[in-house]
Amino acid sequence: MHCAQQFRGVRLVAMTTVHTPTPTAPSRGAGVALMSGSALSNQSGAAIGSLAFDIITPAGVVAVRQWLAAVLLLALTRPRLRELTRAQWRLVIALAAVFAVINLALYSAIDHIGLGLAVTLEFLGPLAVALAGSRRRTDLGCALLAATGVAVLMRPQPTTDYLGMGLALLAAVCWACYILLNRALGRSLPGAQGTATACGLSGLVFVPIGIAVLVTHPPTAPALACAITAGVLSSAVPFLCDALALRHVPAPLFAIFMSLNPVLAATTGMLILDQHLDAAQWASIAAIVTANATTILTRR
Incomplete structure (x- = not known):
């Protein structure tokens, strides 16, 4: 997928710093079309x-x-590395580690x-971060709804892949850490x-990893094309x-x-990919998406 967290960071900055006037109907329609294109590009990139x-x-x-x-990202932002303080470098290094782990997980x-x-x-x-410390009944209901969805997804079955689910939950923990670290950096x-x-540091971390993988698993032209396409569709296009x-x-x-990205x-x-889900899995996805959307709506 998903999901390059570094570009979500740029979007988060934009969401909190850019003032957007009350949109007209045509303007909002264009915005929805752009968001749809972003989400479809992101998920298509991950699939490819x-x-x-x-x-x-x-x-x-x-x-x-x-x-x-x-x-x-480095070309777009041109960060002034020499001006970073020791405390800022600690946050940057921690965020780089989160980037490396979340994408691999x-x-x-x-x-x-x-x-x-x-x-x-x-x-x-992100749902856990939004609900953390809240005492509102609505948030408690959202937490219970999401927990029910997770319980259904992870219920014991002959085909249940607990390693895969554990890796996805590790990615969730990393995304929560990303949000908190990004706030501190901001x-x-x-x-x-x-x-x-x-993001640049994370890319450096993957230099020896990538070289080792590509040497032991010689890439074909179609495989490299898929990986590059994933980078473009899941990074550059959603950012724009x-x-x-x-x-x-x-x-x-x-x-x-x-919050609709899981459905997409x-x-x-x-x-x-011809990956078909059963009715219980679709219901679980709907429950988690509903919990996430409800939390955002009621907080606004």
């Missing part, structure tokens, strides 16, 4: 990237994606349990400099579409739309 797993493994695909994302989870379920479980991360660094620097969409729609609507991921997995 997974086609290369058998040749260069999930680690190889993640390495290529990280390199592309690092080059793009998510892509490995996709290899085990499929795109839809992996993205759905990953979305528990208080001390302007724009997306911290996110871009962390989201930046433009935020000029047409308010930030709350943007956040609500992002499951649909994309079915259409591109």
Whole structure:
């Protein structure tokens, strides 16, 4: 999938710093179209990237994606590395570690349990951050609804892949850590400099990993094309579409739309990868998406 967290960081900065006037109907329609294009591109990129797993493994695909994302973000933001303080570097290094783990965990989870379920479980991360410490009855209900969905997804069955689900939950933990670290960085660094620097460090971490994988698993031209396509569709295209969409729609609507990604991921997995889910799994995805969207709506 999913899901390059570094570009979510740029979107988060935009959502909290850019003032968007009350959109007109045509303007909002353009924003919805852009958000739809972003989400479909993101999930399609993840699906296409997974086609290369058998040749260069999930680690190889993640390495290529990280390199592309690092080059793009560093070129766009041009962070001033010499001006970073020791405290800022600690946050940047921690965020770089989160980037490295979350993408590898998510892509490995996709290899085990499929795109839809992996993205759905990953979305528990931001939901947990939103619900943490809340005493509202609505939030308690959302937590119970999401927990019910997770329990159904992870119920013991002959085909249950606990390793894949564990990797997806690890990605969820990393996404929660990403949100908290990004908040801390946003208080001390302007724009997306911290996110871009962390992305660059993460790309460096994957240099020896990527080389080792590509040497032991010689890539074919189609596999490399899939990995590169994943980097473009899941990084560059969503970044551009989201930046433009935020000029047409308010930030709350943007956040609500992002919560629909698990449904889009499951649909994309079915259409591109022939990954079909049963009724209980679809109901679980709907429960987690509803919990996430309800939390955002009621907080606004």
